[in-house]
Amino acid sequence: VIINVADASNLERNLYLTTxxxxxxxxxxxxxxxxxDLLRKGARLDYENLGKLLGIPFVPTVSSKGRGIKELxxxxxxxxxxxxxxxRHIHINxxxxxxxxxxxxxxxxxxxENYKITDKFSSRFLAIKLLENDVEVMKLIxxxxxxxxxxxxxxxxxxALQNELSDDTxxxxxxxKYGFISGALKETFKEGVLDRRKETDRIDSVATHKFLGFPIFLAFMFLMFQxxxxxxxxxxxxxxGGVAWLSNFLTENMPNGMFKDLLIDGxxxxxxxxxxxxxxxxx
Incomplete structure (x- = not known):
């Protein structure tokens, strides 16, 4: 049994491995x-329903505090x-x-005749990886x-697939995969109020403020000038100083001539x- 540990506060990216x-x-x-962290941001996840959709049991944990480990x-x-x-096993469409x-x-x-491989690995998984030109699976087969x-x-x-869809496999x-994840989360995940206010939004709210924006701009330009x-x-x-030293050194140590003038003055x-x-x- 594989224990797939995912960061609950960044589900979409972490569920890619799950696919x-x-x-x-x-x-x-x-x-x-x-x-x-997910709850602190005001988000809500129906992990039981998400588990049913993916055919995988979900257990909420807080490993730093030892919560949920026994249940896991x-x-x-x-x-x-x-x-x-x-x-249950599902097929991602x-x-x-x-x-x-x-x-x-x-x-x-x-x-x-390929039972030694297919007994260990799903033939569907191998087929998908071959489509992706996975190096390790290429070695395996x-x-x-x-x-x-x-x-x-x-x-x-x-x-044929690349020609039809005009993209690499x-x-x-x-x-x-991300479309599948997005669909599953759309049914089970509710974004919190704090999640909607992204870090860039917080910066923009200050930097483009109708009263503070212009002084901040002037301060930034002043700092750049300084x-x-x-x-x-x-x-x-x-x-x-380095250029002057090199010029003086060559002036004192090189014989007079056109090359000296070209090198030093030019x-x-x-x-x-x-x-x-x-x-x-x-x-």
Missing amino acids: QIIDMDVKVVMALNMYD FDKVIEVYEDKSEIT YGLSTEKAIKTIQQTIKVP ETAPNVDKIKEIAKHAAK ESIITDA ATFTLGEFPMNWID IIGGVGGVIVFLPNILI
Whole structure:
């Protein structure tokens, strides 16, 4: 039994891994860690209903305080003993064209001579990963007796899918996974008031305030001016001194001639006159 630990305060991103576990067709229990953060933000999650939709039991936990750990392991035992009413295998629908490609590859993998592979891994999972050009799965199927046929079918199916949907197969499958997650959360997750007010909104509310916005803008411009000319003065002096030292050194140690004039007055003098302003430009 796999314990899939997810950050409850960032469900959409964390549930992406869960979709891959669903494809693998293995027993799993989801630990919704940091569940107190989710509640603190005013959000609400019907995790029991979400579990029914995904076929995976969800257990809210707060590991830093030891909350929900006993319930989590009780649920693991329940799933292991096949006593969970929620646990069931579902298929994520990747769309008609993608499902057709998956089925074509899956039929090539799911043959009696490949039992050593299919006994350990779901043929559907392998087919999806082959569509995504997963390197590890590519290595895994090298042991299959009909490996050449599998590769040929997978390559042809991936190319046909890309041509039809005008996108690479990895993006197609990723988009479908996030679409599935979004649909499941839409039915079970209610965003809190604090969640709606994003960090950027808080910054914008101050920076674009009708009274505070203009003084903040002037203060920011003043700081930029000071940083450019006050802080920039130090490296400017260092560069200017370095150029002057190099010029004097070459003047004293090089024989007179056209090359000396070109090097000192032309190259060093010209480049030095430009790079001395480099700190101001960078700041």
